[in-house]
Amino acid sequence: MLLMLAFGTWLLAGCHRDDNIQWRLTNVTGHMPDLDFQLVDDHGKKVSGQDYRGKVVLLYFGYTHCPDVCPLTLAQLHVVMQRLGPLADGARILFVSVDPARDTPEIMHAYVNAFDPRAVGLTGTPREIEALSKRYRSAFTREPDRADGQYEVTHSSAIYLFDGQGKARLLSTPSNTQDEMVNDLHLLLSLGSKS
Amino acid sequence: MSRRITLPLLLAGLLLTTGVGATEAEHIHASGAWIRVLPGDLPAGAYVVLENTGDQAASLRGAHSSRYGEAMLHQSSGEGGVNRMAMVDELAIPAHGKAELSPGGYHLMLMKAAAPVTIGDKIKVTLTFGDGSTLDADFVARPANATGG
Numbered sequence: 001m002l003l004m005l006a007f008g009t010w011l012l013a014g015c016h017r018d019d020n021i022q023w024r025l026t027n028v029t030g031h032m033p034d035l036d037f038q039l040v041d042d043h044g045k046k047v048s049g050q051d052y053r054g055k056v057v058l059l060y061f062g063y064t065h066c067p068d069v070c071p072l073t074l075a076q077l078h079v080v081m082q083r084l085g086p087l088a089d090g091a092r093i094l095f096v097s098v099d100p101a102r103d104t105p106e107i108m109h110a111y112v113n114a115f116d117p118r119a120v121g122l123t124g125t126p127r128e129i130e131a132l133s134k135r136y137r138s139a140f141t142r143e144p145d146r147a148d149g150q151y152e153v154t155h156s157s158a159i160y161l162f163d164g165q166g167k168a169r170l171l172s173t174p175s176n177t178q179d180e181m182v183n184d185l186h187l188l189l190s191l192g193s194k195s
Numbered sequence: 196m197s198r199r200i201t202l203p204l205l206l207a208g209l210l211l212t213t214g215v216g217a218t219e220a221e222h223i224h225a226s227g228a229w230i231r232v233l234p235g236d237l238p239a240g241a242y243v244v245l246e247n248t249g250d251q252a253a254s255l256r257g258a259h260s261s262r263y264g265e266a267m268l269h270q271s272s273g274e275g276g277v278n279r280m281a282m283v284d285e286l287a288i289p290a291h292g293k294a295e296l297s298p299g300g301y302h303l304m305l306m307k308a309a310a311p312v313t314i315g316d317k318i319k320v321t322l323t324f325g326d327g328s329t330l331d332a333d334f335v336a337r338p339a340n341a342t343g344g
């Protein structure tokens with residue numbers, strides 16, 4: 001019995017290194033920089049990447065005037081969070097606006113909370129947002145104005161997953177299933193801050 | 196079995212007598228219509244399945260609603276890992292086939308709500324087809340984080 005416990009502990013310790021975890025999403029460990037930014041959250045407070053250490057972060061770029069794909073993605077992430085149950089408290093969805101001209105913290109606050117209580121809306125100066133986008137090789141382009149003065153923003157669809165230490169770990173694209181996302185988040189959340 | 200044959204025959208007979216000048220709208224059946232309501236005055240996506248029971252192809256050209264200042268037919272695409280939205284002039288609904296407006300694909304973009312739309316409201320949207328004929332459909336207002344029709 002003691003031996004089994006010892007073996008179990010050794011297994012757990014082994015898992016901390018997590019070299020042999022079979023991820024379903026794209027593993028980007030060691031290929032992308034740590035989570036780092038200077039932005040404003042949906043309460044109007046200045047925040048940095050450091051403020052989310054200890055949480056598994058799902059980083060997604062979008063904008064609130066996007067009526068189709070952004071809400072679809074956030075609604076799917078909400079389902080993922082629900083499927084994680086209480087574990088989801090260890091995760092945060094960071095929705096970064098690629099349209100800071102229209103997305104004020106107030107608008108972002110109402111928007112993200114319509115999807116999930118663990119979602120945070122981040123906005124900032126165009127320069128700050130571009131810096132974060134470039135850091136993760138994401139891209140966005142403001143399309144020409146329509147006759148009514150409104151416009152669309154074309155943007156990358158990937159979701160970046162960071163562990164509790166702010167290390168970039170996984171990349172989820174629209175071709176990944178919800179099951180794959182739930183599976184990998186379970187693993188990422190159970191790595192936790194035990195190490 | 197005989198019922199399955201007589202009904203189309205009966206319908207065909209009706210069409211022969213009255214349907215010479217039938218419009219596209221008369222052959223379109225709309226189902227599962229809903230709107231994803233977003234906070235404030237943000238544009239909303241609207242979705243519906245359009246079934247064409249006619250022998251002729253039809254096309255959706257546009258929409259309008261007294262509850263919104265503007266409605267546009269759009270298509271989202273995600274080639275190369277990039278999300279893009281474009282206006283489209285028409286969406287084909289093949290004869291005896293269907294066209295789906297669904298999240299991540301074709302959708303109506305509803306803008307400038309006349310008054311705040313409440314979850315559960317039924318919003319009348321008038322769909323316009325290629326020959327100018329129209330069809331009214333009730334779209335159910337659903338919350339932002341709804342996942343499907």
